[in-house]
Amino acid sequence: MAEDDSYESMLCVKPEVHVYKIPPRASNRGYRAADWKLDEPAWSGRMKITAKGKKAFIKLEDRNTGELFAQAPVEEYPGIVVEAVTDSSRYFVIRIEDGNGRHAFIGLGFADRGDSFDFNVALQDHFKWVKQEGELAKLEANQSNQPKLDLGFKEGQTIKISIGNIKKKDGGGAKPRPAAGGLLPPPPGAKVGGIMPPPGGHQPTPPAQANTAALLDFGSPGPAAPPSADLWGDFTAAGSNSNKDAVKSGWVQFS
Numbered sequence: 001m002a003e004d005d006s007y008e009s010m011l012c013v014k015p016e017v018h019v020y021k022i023p024p025r026a027s028n029r030g031y032r033a034a035d036w037k038l039d040e041p042a043w044s045g046r047m048k049i050t051a052k053g054k055k056a057f058i059k060l061e062d063r064n065t066g067e068l069f070a071q072a073p074v075e076e077y078p079g080i081v082v083e084a085v086t087d088s089s090r091y092f093v094i095r096i097e098d099g100n101g102r103h104a105f106i107g108l109g110f111a112d113r114g115d116s117f118d119f120n121v122a123l124q125d126h127f128k129w130v131k132q133e134g135e136l137a138k139l140e141a142n143q144s145n146q147p148k149l150d151l152g153f154k155e156g157q158t159i160k161i162s163i164g165n166i167k168k169k170d171g172g173g174a175k176p177r178p179a180a181g182g183l184l185p186p187p188p189g190a191k192v193g194g195i196m197p198p199p200g201g202h203q204p205t206p207p208a209q210a211n212t213a214a215l216l217d218f219g220s221p222g223p224a225a226p227p228s229a230d231l232w233g234d235f236t237a238a239g240s241n242s243n244k245d246a247v248k249s250g251w252v253q254f255s
Contacts, residue, residue, distance in 0.1 A: 012122035020107035033091040
């Protein structure tokens with residue numbers, strides 16, 4: 001991926017930092033801020049962290065004029081350019097360069113612990129982004145080197161699609177839907193709410209009389225009694241309402 005080194009982005013700005021002269025390190029145990037003269041900083045001003053391409057820059061400037069006091073190019077973090085002290089989280093040792101190949105180590109301190117946290121996070125986020133960009137570039141390079149699959153149709157090539165068995169619907173009409181409640185529809189020609197008269201003009205036997213004749217005829221070989229005869233006996237005396245209901249409905253109700 002092509003990088004624009006002319007564009008410089010701002011990562012972090014802190015209005016107040018302090019610079020200290022540090023004694024030479026006598027051993028490999030690390031720097032200690034307690035060995036510095038913390039109440040007598042050598043310089044105080046503003047700090048900026050900028051990024052150009054993959055490299056970050058720690059710039060110490062005058063807070064009023066913006067004049068550059070010192071600069072520390074950072075190519076990796078953590079690394080030798082920025083090193084934390086062993087006894088505090090607000091102080092660091094940075095390596096500054098003058099642009100002519102010479103460098104020196106100075107102490108950098110923040111008045112607030114939150115400022116030192118932002119300083120640390122700004123450098124971590126930048127180099128995390130640099131790492132991700134490098135991995136993405138490698139992935140794209142590997143994909144470009146692999147042969148590409150040609151999935152297009154060649155000249156004269158066709159494709160055949162096979163569809164499974166499809167059942168055809170019967171041409172007959174839909175089956176009649178039964179009436180509500182599970183009752184069958186009336187036969188053709190029947191009048192709604194009534195009974196078709198029998199052929200020949202004969203009057204149908206009333207339901208009450210038919211039932212009466214059937215009951216009296218049960219087990220008797222003789223002819224049925226005439227309809228006008230009092231066939232019910234004591235059942236009629238039980239109540240006139242029962243007889244009326246039986247005649248109306250055509251069913252015998254026993255009470």
